[in-house]
Amino acid sequence: MSGPAGLPRLLLGIGRRALTLEENAALHGELHGRDRPERLAAEVGRSGLGGCGGAGFPTEAKLRSVARAGGRPVVVVNGCESEPASRKDRLLLERLPHLVLDGALTAARIVGSRTIIVAVEEQASRAADAVALAVAERPELARRGFVARVVGVAGGYLSGQDTALVAALGGAPARPSLTPPYPSERGVGRRPTFVSNVETHAHLALIARHGSGWFRELGSAEGPGSRLVTVAGAVAQPGVVEGENGSPLAPLLAATGGAGEPLRALLVGGYGGTWVQPEYPGPAIGRGVGIVQALPMSACPVAEVARVTAWLAGESAGQCGPCVHGLGSIADALAELTAAGDVSGAYRRVQRWCEMITGRGACAHPDGAARFVSSALCVFAEEFDDHARHGRCEACLRRPVLPLPSKELLAA
Amino acid sequence: MTRTRLLLDPTACTAHGLCAELLPERIVLDDWGYPIIDGGPLPGELEAAARRAAKSCPTLALRLARERR
Numbered sequence: 112m113s114g115p116a117g118l119p120r121l122l123l124g125i126g127r128r129a130l131t132l133e134e135n136a137a138l139h140g141e142l143h144g145r146d147r148p149e150r151l152a153a154e155v156g157r158s159g160l161g162g163c164g165g166a167g168f169p170t171e172a173k174l175r176s177v178a179r180a181g182g183r184p185v186v187v188v189n190g191c192e193s194e195p196a197s198r199k200d201r202l203l204l205e206r207l208p209h210l211v212l213d214g215a216l217t218a219a220r221i222v223g224s225r226t227i228i229v230a231v232e233e234q235a236s237r238a239a240d241a242v243a244l245a246v247a248e249r250p251e252l253a254r255r256g257f258v259a260r261v262v263g264v265a266g267g268y269l270s271g272q273d274t275a276l277v278a279a280l281g282g283a284p285a286r287p288s289l290t291p292p293y294p295s296e297r298g299v300g301r302r303p304t305f306v307s308n309v310e311t312h313a314h315l316a317l318i319a320r321h322g323s324g325w326f327r328e329l330g331s332a333e334g335p336g337s338r339l340v341t342v343a344g345a346v347a348q349p350g351v352v353e354g355e356n357g358s359p360l361a362p363l364l365a366a367t368g369g370a371g372e373p374l375r376a377l378l379v380g381g382y383g384g385t386w387v388q389p390e391y392p393g394p395a396i397g398r399g400v401g402i403v404q405a406l407p408m409s410a411c412p413v414a415e416v417a418r419v420t421a422w423l424a425g426e427s428a429g430q431c432g433p434c435v436h437g438l439g440s441i442a443d444a445l446a447e448l449t450a451a452g453d454v455s456g457a458y459r460r461v462q463r464w465c466e467m468i469t470g471r472g473a474c475a476h477p478d479g480a481a482r483f484v485s486s487a488l489c490v491f492a493e494e495f496d497d498h499a500r501h502g503r504c505e506a507c508l509r510r511p512v513l514p515l516p517s518k519e520l521l522a523a
Numbered sequence: 524m525t526r527t528r529l530l531l532d533p534t535a536c537t538a539h540g541l542c543a544e545l546l547p548e549r550i551v552l553d554d555w556g557y558p559i560i561d562g563g564p565l566p567g568e569l570e571a572a573a574r575r576a577a578k579s580c581p582t583l584a585l586r587l588a589r590e591r592r
Contacts, residue, residue, distance in 0.1 A: 289532050431533035432557035440554070467553050473534045 114139075114321030116328065119353045120337045121313050125206050129241045132248045135209035140320055142213045148178070148221045155221070155315065157323035159335040164189060164271065164308030165383070165400040166475075170315070173305060176295040177222040180303035184224040187280070187299065187306040188215050190231040190238060191264055191271035194381035195514045197402050199339040199351045200309035204231065204238035207313065208245035212259070214312030217319040218305050225257050228299065230276055233263040266516070268382075268426035272474050273306040275428070286428040287474035310339050310401070330356030331394075338396045342367040344405035344512055345374060360387075360395040363403055370405060375412060376490050378404040378513075382419055383479020386486040404513065411506035412491040413498045415513050416484065417445035422515050423480040434477040437468035441484055449507065453499030462488060525589050526564040529573060533557075535584035542585050545576040558585075 115123065124130060124138040136142075146154075156171035177184050188211060192200040203211055215227045231238045239261045246252065246259045264270050264279045272287045277298045279285035298304020314336060318326050327335045334356040340363060343349045347368025354363055360377060364370060374389040380399030387393075395403060406412060424438035441464050444457040465481040465488075472478070488495060497504065529549060538556040548569055549561045565573050565587075577585045 289534055432536060432538055432555055433533065433553060436555035436557070437553075464554070467559070471533060471553075471557075471559070473532070 114317065114325045118329070118337060118355070120317060120329075121203065121207070121210065121310070121339060122351070122353045125202075127206075129206055129208055129244065130210075132209050132245070135207070135213070139210070139213075139317065142216065142316065142319060144216060144220060144319075146220070146319065148223065151217060151319060152178070152221045154323050155318055158314075158318045158326040159323075159333075160311065160314050160318060160326065161334075162307050163310035163314070163338065163401065164273075165380070167399075170307065170311060173295055173307065174218060174221045176293070177224075177303045177305045180296050182302050183226070184222045184303040184305060185226045185228060185299045186215050186219045186222065186224045187276065187294075187304055188227070188229040188309055188312050189271055189273065189276055189306050190229060190235070190309045191266070191276055192235075192309075193232065193266060193268050193271045194400055194402055195516055196341055196343040196404055197381065197400065198341045199401055201235055201238050202351050203309050203313055203339075204229070204235070205241045208241045209248075210313045210316050211242070211309055212245055212249070213316035213319070214314065215259070216257075217315045218307070218312065219257070222303070222305050224305070225255075226302075227257065227259040228280060229259070229261045230264050230280060231261060232266040232270060234266055235263075239263060268423070269428055269474065269476060272476070274474070276306060277304060286430055287472075287476070289473040333357075334394070334396075338401055340396055340401040340403055342403050342405070343514070344378075345371045345407035346405050347371050354396045356396055357394040358396045359392055360389075360403065363395060364405070371407075373408040374405050375408045375410065376406045378402075378406065378483075381479075382423055382483055383475070384486075385482055386490040388490060406512060409506065410509060410512045411494070411504055412487065413445075413449050413494050413504075414507040415511055416487040416491070417442070417449040418511055419513050419515065420445050420480065420484055423476075423483070427476060428474075431472040431477070433468040433471040437464055437471075437477060438480055440464055441468075441480075445484070448495070448498055450503055452502040458488070458495060458499055525591055527570055527573070528562050528564055528588050528590070529560050529577075530562070530586050530588045531558065531560050532584045532586075535582045536580075537582050537584075539581050541579045541581070542576040545579060546572050549573065550576065560585075 160170040161167040274288045275285045294304040352366045381402040421442040424442040427434045448457045465485040468477040543550040
């Protein structure tokens with residue numbers, strides 16, 4: 112098996128509207144779907160594909176765990192792209208819905224499922240419509256006994272966390288639960304459930320066609336293939352870029368027209384990610400959530416970080432003490448530091464609390480928020496010091512650069 | 524051979540703090556009164572105290588997990 116060389120892979124042939132079933136087949140070839148499940152699973156294993164939603168869990172292991180659990184498994188395409196800056200999953204669902212469905216059908220074949228749920232945030236109506244149309248283009252699915260449907264899930268930062276999504280799909284509040292049991296053992300309707308990010312499914316669609324050898328032609332041995340990254344902030348053309356897994360930041364920024372103004376820092380991996388210097392040479396793609404946000408020199412990093420941290424604290428599901436109290440305390444201390452200077456040792460407390468809460472929630476929300484804050488304390492040490500001495504700076508009053516969901520969307 | 528570890532369900536814990544009093548060797552409280560737990564294998568001499576700590580948890584958030592090696 113082989114396929115087209117180089118990049119783009121997932122974004123091949125992407126246009127301004129959704130590709131039809133025929134166009135999808137003309138681009139990538141038909142998905143004949145007759146491979147034996149075991150053979151497909153082994154191929155996914157050899158490809159080294161890991162989940163593209165942030166955690167990077169090996170896809171083969173998750174598929175096999177669902178297949179092993181027996182019963183009537185469910186396949187969930189997780190399109191709850193709740194990182195405020197991320198656009199990659201919505202782009203795939205809106206423009207390339209058939210590629211995503213092909214991936215879901217591949218997963219369904221491996222685990223022995225006939226139920227496919229594409230979960231999108233309620234406000235992502237264009238994505239939901241595109242997928243519903245794509246399903247309607249495939250009447251043979253129903254004849255073959257498949258149920259494929261789109262489900263809108265109330266938005267929120269944790270809506271895409273897999274156990275929270277499973278809860279929401281079962282009609283319960285979208286709150287993470289302690290694992291085990293994992294969704295692969297007990298998921299939607301207590302059935303074994305394969306939950307994976309939209310992009311993971313799209314990669315599965317191509318691995319099923321072109322094989323693991325082709326998949327590994329790009330990327331590194333540990334992080335093979337390509338990855339989608341949303342590049343946002345102070346770049347000339349913000350948008351979704353497909354890059355080689357493990358690639359450094361510089362070519363990504365170049366692909367989006369380069370920095371629009373002098374950059375102060377880059378945030379890699381969204382609001383649960385890590386701040387780095389603009390000239391950071393290490394691998395940027397394949398690290399956590401696929402987002403790179405460019406913070407310009409003109410912004411106040413202390414005010415930006417304090418504002419996002421307050422939002423992250425508010426997005427806690429409210430279940431685990433270290434998350435509720437820890438993030439709340441960190442956010443309050445950062446607000447104090449930003450506005451009034453470090454009158455009570457706030458900086459040291461924030462440092463200590465970030466360590467204190469890590470690893471102590473049912474989900475990774477406190478860990479991500481702590482990573483976001485503690486890496487900011489390092490990268491912006493100078494600005495934090497300045498704020499500690501003098502309080503608010505001139506740049507604090509500028510319009511914030513880091514996006515948060517607008518109030519209207521939250522209310523909708 | 525089996526090993527025993529402490530397992531906490533953070534969604535159930537409401538910071539009563541009894542566990543830290545009963546098993547200070549393995550449990551300390553954070554700044555908000557929630558337990559920070561050393562989840563490593565428990566030595567035999569701590570097992571009885573650990574069991575008492577788990578039994579005393581008013582919300583049943585703490586338990587002992589036995590695993591075969």
